[in-house]
Amino acid sequence: MSFLSPLMLLGLLGAMIPIAIHLQGRRKAKVVPFAALDFLLGTDKRIAKRLMFRQVLLLAFRMLICMVAAIILARPYTSCRSLGPKVAQGPQAAVLIIDNSAAAGYELDGQTLLSRSLESASQLLVQLGPEADVAVLTTTGGGKEELSRDHLGLRETLNSTPLSYRKARGDQALQRALALLAGAGHERKSIFLLVAPTEATLPTAFEAPADIGVRVLSPSKKASLENLAVTDLEVSTDTSIGSRGLRITARVSNFGDTAQVAHLSLRVGDEIVARGEVSLAPHESKNKRFSASLSEGVRTAEIQVELQDDALEADNIRYVVANARDEVSVLLVNGDARAVRHEDELYYVEAALRPGDRSDSGTIIARATPENLGPLTLSDYDVIILANVPVLPGAQVRALSEWVLAGGGLLVSMGDSVDADRYNRSMGPLLAQELRSALDLRRGRKRSPQAELRLSKLELEHPVFSVFAKDAPGLYSASFWQVMLLGPTTSVKNRRVLARFDNGAAALVEARQGKGTLMLLSSTLDRDWNNLAIHPGFLPFLQQSVRHLASKPLQRANQQVLVGDYVPIDIGAGDVRIEIAGPGRERMVLEGDKIEGHKSARLDGIEVPGLYHVSSVDGSGAIKARPEATFAANLDPTLGDLTLKATNSLERDGTRGEGEQATPSRRIELWHSIAALLLLLLLLESCLSLVGRRTGLVRDS
Amino acid sequence: MAFLAPIAIAKLETLALRAKVIVEGALTGSHRAKLRGSSVEFAEHKEYSQGDEIRHVDWKVLGKADRYYIKQFEQESELTCYLVLDASASMNYVGRSLGKREYACNLIGALAYLLVGQRDRVGLSIFGDARNVRWAQPKAKADHLRTLLAMLEEVSDSPQVGDEVLSSALERLAELARKRRGLIIVASDLFETEGDAPSVLGHLRARGHDVVLFHTLDRDELDFPFEGLSIFESLEGDGRLLVDPASIRRIYQEKMKGFLEHCEQQCLSQGIEYHRVCTDQPFEEVLLGFLAERAGVAGSSSQRPRGQAT
Structure with missing residues (x-):
């Protein structure tokens, strides 16, 4: 132990003060010859011993207090070997350069990597000394972009450095650091990277000029950091569980060196609807599928998949917005209506x-x-089925x-009712495809297998037949005894025969017309011909x-963006303002020049992962929610990869200035x-005095 | 009744004069002393009952009234009284009134004056210094009073340094008074660290002596009125105690109260007449209290010691 003000140690002589006071007090006390006190109290050995012990203790405390006060004034210190970098003052x-990306929120022994880096930065400021010009940059683009000797201000900058959800860009931060140092007049220049050396924070190819030293001060001494993350989330409709069925596929990655089991929970809206777990080998990624069904009447779902808590929370959750399959509106045009239901053409x-006439069939009939047919608005329907319909008037055909x-x-x-020529x-x-003539295999014959056709060639890869097995x-097994033979035609492009009978005749033909689709079944939809x-x-x-004809096979998920990216927002014709509500109740507004005369506007400032809800305001001030524009912002999927890299290739010493002295020890x-x-x-002295006053025994001879 | 303050009496030059003033001050206009010499005086008649001695039948009454009456006589034998004065160092304390030793000397002197005046045999034992045993054989002569008062005056005038305990002094007295039972009057503060003084007095009582104790204390010893940081020096030993008196007053008073109650209880239980005497109490009051108590003793077989000072 050494002292900064050793002269103050003379104050140790102050330990004599309590003794002097004690002696002085004894001298001033009046002497009373008295027999009774000695008789009554002097014989109590316990009192005498306790009195003696307490008085000695009290005197010792007071002497110690005087001595300790003198030692404090002498400002004692000790030195130890500095474990940090060799820093020249x-x-x-x-x-x-401090990594404040979401990855720096990784908790290690109860402290985040960011807080560790900030502590190291504060120590560095002390070690660099007041004559150093210092700048503080962050890997996500913030910081104080100038060299300054205002270390107090720099400390404030450090203390106010927030955790950002943006991806760490170590390469850009280094370039900014080089630009700052290039303009500095000092002979000694250094870059201190206070980052966990990962792929995101350290560029693979970076070479600093020869006069600039580079040090990497990792906040973690571990070789690797265990971390699980949800790195992707996809949603598709799952018709096997109804029209409101969704299939959610979450990709889970284990970035650590040990095998782990990831416990996942699926949340739709505010409710956890499913849980699951995935076993992951080191550095392995796997997909986990969930199925969920939306409530009746709900077509849009805000979905999130969440991992159990681990050291890095930010990448444990991922969001997506999905629309369930739209219901298909079908118009059935009956050419052979009957009073008896099962004889009806469309029964x-x-x-x-x-x-079962279920509401979740996904079809509105x-x-x-x-x-x-004439007065109907055809645009209200996705699919129209003309079943055994006689020739329609020309206006209806055109419509x-x-x-x-x-x-x-x-x-x-x-x-x-179908006449081939008139059709x-x-x-x-x-x-x-053009019709040729009807073929009736039973005309003049008895019913026999030879008098029936069967389907023999199906395009199984086509969406219509994709749900069927190969056989x-x-x-x-269905029998067709009457079919409409089709004539050769070349007028329709994109024609495709999807099914044929065993005699080679076409059974189902598909053709594209503009944006729509035509399908022709060469037999009936009731049991008259098959x-x-x-x-x-x-x-x-x-x-x-029907689903294929409606062109609504699956509704795609709403757009997903990464934090830090911009988002294009569609603007309606009458919209005067677009409001976007973020996950933290923050509101962003697009209005004025940003949207006037534009079909789409760019929304910047997505800084927080979560779901963003869009609403538009028209000229009358009416607010209209736009669920189709709701979007999810997620973290960069590589953010959770905390595999630490070697820093040897990056670190180097710069040219040292004259008079520089490394300080290997720390005070x-x-x-x-x-x-x-x-x-x-x-x-203690106060307590002892108080006890002494209560018992009255203050000092002994 | 107004009495002279002990301080005022102490101003009288000789102890003989002081004793006389005390005794005459106490007896003038009050009553006759009940302590009597050796004579037989008629007391009263009592109707004869079985077991009474025939020789005490008053034949004259029988002749006049034709009834049997017994003549009762008051036994008045020559009293042997041993006065015991504690002159140990603890009695040297002098408070705001008379010193304990001086007060005890005056009190014992007054008693000697009174007793010798009644032609009782009075002895004196002054203890405190084992190397200088002061002892006067009980005698009834008038000039014996001078001897006693001279011994007391000598003790009263000079501070004592001895630390002889009361128990050993009383044992010596018991040996000296073994042939003749009598009245033993002790004036002491009972401050002794060895043995239990009331128990020793109880031994004397057990041997047939009539024992009276004047427990002599100073007012300071009862109230502990000291203020300011003080060093209390033991009067009998080498102990010194630096203490703030105000802060231990309560503890001291509790201990003193316990000590006094213990002494009184011990005396009560052993048939010892107990008088607690404070040095600011008039001698006459103490003497009258004593005489009144003795009259009670003479008139009744039960003896009930009682305290006076508080």
Whole structure:
């Protein structure tokens, strides 16, 4: 132990003060010859011993207090070997680069990497000395972009350095540091990287000029940092559990060196609907699939998948917004309506499209006859099925054709009401292929297998048949005894035969017309020409066909962005203001020049991961929520990768200035702890005096 | 009744004069002393009952009234009284009134004056210094009073340094007075660290002596009125205690109260007449209290010691 003011040690002589006071007090006390006190109290040995002990203790405390006070004034200190970098004091320029990305929120022994780095930075400021020009930069783009000797201000900058959700860009921070040092007039220049050396914080190829020293001060001494992260999240519809079914696929990565089990929970809205776990080998990533069904009437879902808590919380959660499959609106045009239900042309179609008449079938059915088709607004429907419909008037055919070109899906089925020639003449734009003539295999024959056709070639990769197994027993077993033979045609582009009968005749033909789709079934949808309707393959066949014709196979998830990216927001015609509410209740507004005359506006300032809700305000001031524009902002998936790199290639010594002296040892002031001892002594002395006053025995001879 | 203050009496030149003033001050206009010499005086008649001696039958009354009455006589034998004065160092304390030793000397002197005046045999034992035993045989002569007062005056005038304990002095007295039982009057503060003084007095009582104790204390010893940091020096030993008196007053008073109650209880239980005497109490008051107590003793077989000073 050494002293900064050793002369103050003369104050140790102050220890004599209590003794002097004691002696002086004795001298001033009057002497009373008295027999009774000695008789009554002097015989009590316990009192005498306690009195003696207390008085000696009190005197010792007071002497110690005087001595400790003198030692504190002498400012004692000790030295120890510095474990930090060799830092030279004196005039120099130094840039401290601190990683404040979300990865720096990694907790190690109850302290985040960022707080460790900030502590190291504060110590560095002390070690560099007041003559050093210092700048503080962060890996996410913030900091004090100038060299300064205002160390007090620099400390304030350090203390106010926040954790950012942006990705660490160590390469950019180094370039900014080089630019600062290039303008510095000092001979000695240094860069101190107070970062965990990961792929994100340390550039793979960086070479500093020869006169600039580079030091990496990792806040972690460990070789690797264990971390689990949700690195991706995808949502798709899952029709196997209904029209509101969703399939959520979360990608989970283990960035650590030990195998781990990740416990995941799926939250839809505010409710946890599923949990699961994934076993992960070191540095392995796996997908975990969840299925969820939305509540009735809910078409938009805010989904998040969350990992159990680990050292780095920021990457344990990922957000996505998904829309459930839209319901398909189907118009059934009945060409052969019957009073007896099961004889009706569309009895089996309706049963297949709304099995059990369930509301979650995903299909909205409307019925019409060829006669009342005219007044209907076709754009209200996604799919129209013309079942055994006689030739329609030209205006209706044109309207239907335009509707198909605009994106509608039309399925035409045959029947006794269909006249091939008249169809070809009048309804050509609605046919995927020209009709030739009807083939009735039972005419003049008895019913026999030879008098029936069966499906033999299916395009199984096509969406209509993709749900069937290779042998498709529910379809191949169906019998067709009457079909419409199709003529050769070249007028329709993008025509494709999806199914054929075993005699080679086309059974189902698809053609693209503009944005829409035409399908032609060369037989009936009831049991007049075939018995397909009573086979198990009929229901999926018809549902897949309708879904395919509606061009709404799956609703894509809303857009996902990374924190720090910009987001394009669509602007409606009458919108005067766009409001975006973030996850932390913060609001961002786009208005005025940013949206006037634009179809899309750029939204910057996405700094927090989470879900952002968009609403628009029109000229009348009405606010309209826009759930389709809701978007999720997530962290960069590589952020959680805390695999530490070697820093040897990056670190180097700069040219040392004259008079520089490395300081391998560190001074530790001791007066704080000695002052604490002084307070303790004062407390003890007070307690002892109080006890002495209560018993009255103050001093002994 | 107004009495002279002890301080005032102490101003009288000789102890003989002081004793006379005390005794005459106490007896003038009050009553006759009940302590009597050796004579037989008629007291009263009592109707004869079985067991009474025939020789005490008053035949004259029988002749006049034809009834049997017994003549009762008051036994008045020559009293042997041993006066015991504690002259140990603890009695040297002098407070705001008379010193304990001087007060005790005056009190014993007055008693000697009174007793010799009644032609009782009076002895004196002054203890305190084992190397200088002062002892006067009990005698009833008038000039014996001068001897006694001279011994007391000598002790009263000079501070004593002895530390002889009361118990050893009383044992010596018991040996000297073994042939003749009598009245033993002790004036002491009972401050002794060895043995239990009331118990020793109890031994004398057990041997048939009539024992009277004047527990002589100073007011300071009762109230402990000292203020300011003080060094208390033991009068009998080498102990010194630096202490703030105000802060230990309560403890001291509690201990003193316990000590006094113990002494009184011990005396009560052993049939010892106990008088607690404070040095600011008039001698006459103490003497009258004593005489009144003795009258009670003479008139009743039960003896009830009682304290006076508080």
